[in-house]
Amino acid sequence: MTNASTGQMTPATSGVLLVLAHPALERSRANRALAKAAKGLSGVTFKDLYETYPDFVIDIETEQAALTAHDVVALQFPLYWYSTPALMKEWLDLVWLHGFAYGEGGEALKGKKMFVACTTGASAKAYHAHGYNRFSMDEFLRPLEQTAHLCGMEWATPFVVHGAAVKDDAALKAEAERYRARVASLLPAKTEA
Amino acid sequence: MENILTQTLVYLGAAVVSVPIAKRLGLGSVLGYLIAGVLIGPFALSLVGDQADVMKFAEFGVVILLFLIGLEVQPSTLWDMRKAIFGLGGAQVVGTALTIAAAALAFGLPWQTALAVGLVLAMSSTAIVLQTLDEKGLRQGPVGRAAFGVLLLQDLAVIPLFALLPLLAISAPQHAAEAGGHGGSLVATLPVWAQTLSVLAAVAAVVGGGRYLVRPLFRFIAKARLREIFTASALLIVVAVASLMQTVGLSPALGAFLAGVVLAESEFRRELETDIEPFRGLLLGLFFMTVGAGVDLPLVARQPLTLVGLVLGLMVLKFLVMYGIARLFGAPKRGALAVATALAQGGEFAFVLLTFTVGAGVIGAQLAALLTAAIAVSMALTPVAMILYERVAALMDAAIPDVTPDTGDFDEGEPDIIIAGFGRFGQITGRLLAANGFKSTVLDSDIEQIELLRRFGRRVHYGDATRLDLLRQAGADRARMLIVALDDREKTVELVETARKAFPDLTILARAWDRRHAYDLLSNGADAVERETFESALALGSTALQKLGFRAHRAHRAAAFFRRHDRRMFEELRPMWGQEEAYMLASRDAAQTMDRLLNADLHRMRPGDAGGAWDTASLDEELRERAQQEGAD
Numbered sequence: 001m002t003n004a005s006t007g008q009m010t011p012a013t014s015g016v017l018l019v020l021a022h023p024a025l026e027r028s029r030a031n032r033a034l035a036k037a038a039k040g041l042s043g044v045t046f047k048d049l050y051e052t053y054p055d056f057v058i059d060i061e062t063e064q065a066a067l068t069a070h071d072v073v074a075l076q077f078p079l080y081w082y083s084t085p086a087l088m089k090e091w092l093d094l095v096w097l098h099g100f101a102y103g104e105g106g107e108a109l110k111g112k113k114m115f116v117a118c119t120t121g122a123s124a125k126a127y128h129a130h131g132y133n134r135f136s137m138d139e140f141l142r143p144l145e146q147t148a149h150l151c152g153m154e155w156a157t158p159f160v161v162h163g164a165a166v167k168d169d170a171a172l173k174a175e176a177e178r179y180r181a182r183v184a185s186l187l188p189a190k191t192e193a
Numbered sequence: 194m195e196n197i198l199t200q201t202l203v204y205l206g207a208a209v210v211s212v213p214i215a216k217r218l219g220l221g222s223v224l225g226y227l228i229a230g231v232l233i234g235p236f237a238l239s240l241v242g243d244q245a246d247v248m249k250f251a252e253f254g255v256v257i258l259l260f261l262i263g264l265e266v267q268p269s270t271l272w273d274m275r276k277a278i279f280g281l282g283g284a285q286v287v288g289t290a291l292t293i294a295a296a297a298l299a300f301g302l303p304w305q306t307a308l309a310v311g312l313v314l315a316m317s318s319t320a321i322v323l324q325t326l327d328e329k330g331l332r333q334g335p336v337g338r339a340a341f342g343v344l345l346l347q348d349l350a351v352i353p354l355f356a357l358l359p360l361l362a363i364s365a366p367q368h369a370a371e372a373g374g375h376g377g378s379l380v381a382t383l384p385v386w387a388q389t390l391s392v393l394a395a396v397a398a399v400v401g402g403g404r405y406l407v408r409p410l411f412r413f414i415a416k417a418r419l420r421e422i423f424t425a426s427a428l429l430i431v432v433a434v435a436s437l438m439q440t441v442g443l444s445p446a447l448g449a450f451l452a453g454v455v456l457a458e459s460e461f462r463r464e465l466e467t468d469i470e471p472f473r474g475l476l477l478g479l480f481f482m483t484v485g486a487g488v489d490l491p492l493v494a495r496q497p498l499t500l501v502g503l504v505l506g507l508m509v510l511k512f513l514v515m516y517g518i519a520r521l522f523g524a525p526k527r528g529a530l531a532v533a534t535a536l537a538q539g540g541e542f543a544f545v546l547l548t549f550t551v552g553a554g555v556i557g558a559q560l561a562a563l564l565t566a567a568i569a570v571s572m573a574l575t576p577v578a579m580i581l582y583e584r585v586a587a588l589m590d591a592a593i594p595d596v597t598p599d600t601g602d603f604d605e606g607e608p609d610i611i612i613a614g615f616g617r618f619g620q621i622t623g624r625l626l627a628a629n630g631f632k633s634t635v636l637d638s639d640i641e642q643i644e645l646l647r648r649f650g651r652r653v654h655y656g657d658a659t660r661l662d663l664l665r666q667a668g669a670d671r672a673r674m675l676i677v678a679l680d681d682r683e684k685t686v687e688l689v690e691t692a693r694k695a696f697p698d699l700t701i702l703a704r705a706w707d708r709r710h711a712y713d714l715l716s717n718g719a720d721a722v723e724r725e726t727f728e729s730a731l732a733l734g735s736t737a738l739q740k741l742g743f744r745a746h747r748a749h750r751a752a753a754f755f756r757r758h759d760r761r762m763f764e765e766l767r768p769m770w771g772q773e774e775a776y777m778l779a780s781r782d783a784a785q786t787m788d789r790l791l792n793a794d795l796h797r798m799r800p801g802d803a804g805g806a807w808d809t810a811s812l813d814e815e816l817r818e819r820a821q822q823e824g825a826d
Binding site: 023024025026050051052054055121122123125163165166 | 743744745746747748749750812813816817819820823
């Protein structure tokens with residue numbers, strides 16, 4: 001059941017589709033701050049997956065139409081076990097179908113841009129060959145990068161906020177501003193006209 | 194005339210004694226009735242005198258039979274079965290009539306008589322065949338479908354036969370006014386055009402009345418909730434139609450058939466079937482007894498060989514023709530064998546037609562008496578023939594190990610699910626099941642509700658689901674599941690209990706009023722229950738949480754968490770139920786535990802309960818410590 005407060009705007013014919021997945025957004029400072037900063041931009045369609053589909057029953061047609069209608073697909077999520085939260089994975093599994101997103105006849109996303117914005121609990125140091133997570137963020141995001149590649153999408157440099165839990169309000173505000181600028185830069189040039 | 198009580202005593206007594214014996218011996222009930230009839234008849238024990246007036250009464254069994262057949266024949270079914278009815282049935286009637294007529298010609302009968310004999314003997318016995326197939330479980334398969342189609346065409350063919358047979362008259366009609374026991378036609382003296390007109394008017398009255406008069410009448414009676422009056426009105430319909438048809442000189446049985454077809458689409462079909470069924474059985478039994486009593490034993494005794502020849506000739510010819518036609522129509526060998534065996538006897542309409550042809554001067558009385566006896570014997574031999582068929586079929590199976598069995602494809606009437614009660618609750622469940630491709634039969638006793646649903650194009654039958662016979666009619670012995678969604682608490686328990694006893698393999702799901710009712714239903718045999726307000730209350734609660742500021746996913750989880758704990762509590766308290774004090778204590782305790790757990794979830798998600806995975810407090814602390822260390826490095 002969709003709710004009026006899900007923050008879904010009327011579908012744009014172009015611009016950024018910002019898809020957020022956080023199962024407990026009410027407890028997340030970083031993701032809330034980031035989402036708030038980006039969703040006010042004109043040309044950004046905001047979609048909160050856990051708010052739209054609390055029962056995990058995803059409306060595939062609506063989601064595919066939203067994807068088709070945008071030039072940029074932005075995925076925002078906290079890194080859970082080096083991957084996306086469950087509902088975002090479910091959304092990818094169910095919506096990015098063969099014949100739609102990839103494979104024969106699957107050209108709906110071709111030429112679009114994929115942008116990943118991700119928060120982590122641990123500091124940047126942990127995501128290093130010598131850190132306790134042993135791999136870089138680039139390496140952890142490879143599955144998504146390859147997803148974009150398979151769908152014929154352009155892979156934009158990811159936006160990562162490390163140590164999201166330990167940042168103070170001022171630091172978070174700075175990250176949010178940086179995020180807003182980054183999302184704005186993804187918007188097609190015609191918004192300037 | 195003898196005392197009517199004595200007569201009743203003799204008939205009922207004979208039936209009660211001989212039918213169970215015949216059934217025990219594997220001969221079928223029809224044979225039991227026939228033998229009982231022969232025994233009490235004027236030519237054996239002579240316990241009953243002239244059975245002519247009983248015969249009139251007994252023929253009503255045939256009328257009711259045709260009414261019931263009509264009820265089963267929805268126009269859509271007719272259309273689906275057009276090949277079986279008009280192809281197979283038409284070929285059988287024409288083929289059999291001509292073959293038998295040819296044989297009769299060969300024995301030196303004039304061609305008119307020969308043709309009449311052929312036409313009369315082409316009829317098979319609807320009553321015997323349907324009953325035999327039912328008893329053998331063949332009714333719903335391709336065999337049953339083919340046989341039913343043929344029988345239906347034969348029954349329909351009786352109408353034109355009444356018109357055609359007099360044209361074959363070779364001697365002056367004896368007493369045409371009394372034609373075939375269908376005497377008393379008030380229109381016989383009218384000019385032909387007026388007769389035709391009255392026939393058309395009568396048919397129109399049956400169709401129109403059935404559509405616009407009878408259904409409102411049934412609705413009115415159903416609202417009164419008087420079961421016996423419903424039965425009475427059902428009988429009234431049949432009697433009224435039969436007498437109307439008789440008045441205009443048509444066959445009452447066919448009128449009843451027509452009335453049945455008209456009512457087949459109505460919501461009262463199941464209830465009508467159930468109510469009329471017992472009368473059909475008894476009256477048909479009476480009919481067969483009168484036929485048995487009518488067998489002229491002295492005549493048969495004088496010409497035993499002729500009779501044996503007639504019976505064998507009749508059955509063999511009918512069998513061969515039907516077998517050939519069935520094969521021509523693409524039936525497999527075994528199926529053709531079964532249909533041909535089942536239909537190889539004379540029918541009850543043959544008796545009626547014989548009397549009629551004697552009256553019309555087509556067939557001589559002597560010959561008619563012989564044929565009557567032959568038909569009766571051939572009917573009696575049908576169960577024996579079916580036993581023979583089964584032997585042969587078993588041999589065929591043994592000879593060809595991979596023979597394809599008769600898989601019933603005629604299963605349109607077989608519901609997966611029976612839904613009792615189609616109010617606010619049953620409808621939602623029903624829609625979900627229907628949307629997923631399950632066939633359901635729906636019973637409801639609220640006539641206003643049914644009217645409303647019918648307007649939305651839903652098929653709902655009127656009936657009190659707590660009646661075991663009606664449940665059986667609805668197919669409870671073959672269905673996979675019974676869903677009880679009655680509004681009445683006590684009736685729900687009653688129905689669950691009845692259904693559990695009668696159909697041990699049926700899965701029974703029931704809608705419970707509250708927790709106590711749910712326990713009641715479970716201990717009376719329900720496989721699963723759902724408290725009627727539980728899920729919707731949870732849904733509303735979840736919406737309330739959202740409106741109070743919870744995010745949707747969290748509200749959803751809170752409801753899911755509550756549901757899980759409540760269901761656990763439901764199971765844990767079940768053994769305590771019935772011991773008032775212990776149950777109270779335990780339930781208070783459980784409620785407190787649940788509040789505690791839910792509160793804990795609210796303030797701080799507990800690992801393993803609800804969303805511990807996202808509880809980052811401890812993790813945050815650890816990360817903060819680590820950050821400090823790193824800063825110190």
